[in-house]
Amino acid sequence: MAAIKGWRDGRATFYGAPSYFSHAYISRGAGAFGEIAYGSCGYFETREGVAEPQDQDLPYGTGNVAALANVDPDYPGSCGRCYEVRCKPGLVPGSGGKPLPVDVHSPDYLAGVNPNVKDTVGRTYPGNAAEPQALNDVVCWNSTSPVIVRIVDNCPALQDKNGVLVSQTLCNSDVYHLDLSFFAFEQLAHPVYGTVDLEFRPVDCYTHTPLSFLPGFTNSTIYGDRVETGWSWNPYFLHNSEFWRPGAGINGSNATCVTVATRGQYNQPGSGDGGLSLSCRNCSEPGYQPFAVNNQLDFWVRSNSSGSPDDLRERTYPKGSVPNLSVSLNNPERNQNCNTAVHLTSSQQYQVALRFSSYRV
Secondary structure (H helix, E strand, O other), X not given: OOOOOOOEEEEEXXXXXXXXXXXXXXXXXXXXXXXXXOOOOOOOOEOOOOOOOOHHHOOOOHHHEEEEEOOOOOOOOOOOOEEEEEEOOEEOEXXXXXXXXXXXXXXXXXXXXXXXXXXXXXOOOOOOOOHHHOEOEEOEOOOOOOEXXXXXXXXXXXXXXOOEEEEOHHHOOOOOEEEEEXXXXXXXXXXXXXXXXXXXXXXXXXXXXXXXXXXXXXXXXXXXXXXXXXXXXXXEOEEEEEEEEOOOOHHHOOEEEEEEOEOOOOOOOOOOEOEEEEEOOOOOOOOOOOOOOOOEEEEEOOOOXXXXXOOHHHHHOOOOOOOOEEEOOEEOOOOEEOOOOEEEOOOOOOEEEEEXXXXXX
């Protein structure tokens, strides 16, 4: 039994391969390796005039991000949580305590399609000694050298493919599973392996101090100097967004900045304004519930409008004015909304304290 803050056993795959690697395995289909930029935690910035976010719009390095399987026991509140991972040489584990079988004739077995593809630093594939047994025997680059990854996405057990829910075998098993970015995976082993046995432990993102495994750490502070552990960040109907802007917050701290629009300005049907959603996913589960011992939500907001008369969005709010806001609470997993939204007008103060008693469930 692993210590409460010790290393635990798991398994990893990867996603977000660079184009040269993806093209070497085109038989898997376009986009088969997925993309890093569109994580379910919303951690990517948007710039006006740029249609699609790129990996560089992620506020964290692409070599230090990952997705967590949504059947893993510490999945609730996992957005922004950090894990220390290290490669474990040998056979990749499968369900029921048995090694993971591989179909050496499938396009999913990368070594069977093209074993000669190098990683981004020019290293060649070391080979799979267990290929005759249809297993995957991984050679690690360095089993004592860990990598810190931050959760920015999830690996769903069931994925909707053309209206049909399909089980994703590796993300829907009794083996703890992480889907590492390609660039994190290649620090552990060659990407041609596709899967790897690993050891992992949750850690503080900044001190790297090991944390307890269950319940997984979440922060009751939603945004301090950054979006805090446990919270997704999803602006909507937006033109520009900055995950953090240095010096824009209270007393020179960071702030998150978004330029949002109405549905009409964003060419969406219906009416309504844009906004910013901050969510702790599956956090109604016992042991999580970040607001369980709190009775008030405090936040600070100001307009970043210059008041330009030449821009409809800018002239709507003169420079220095506070935008009108509607603040609501909901439980997305249960599709449950509090019946009351608190409306803030420009006559109110920048710094706001909302008591939870203002809402009715």
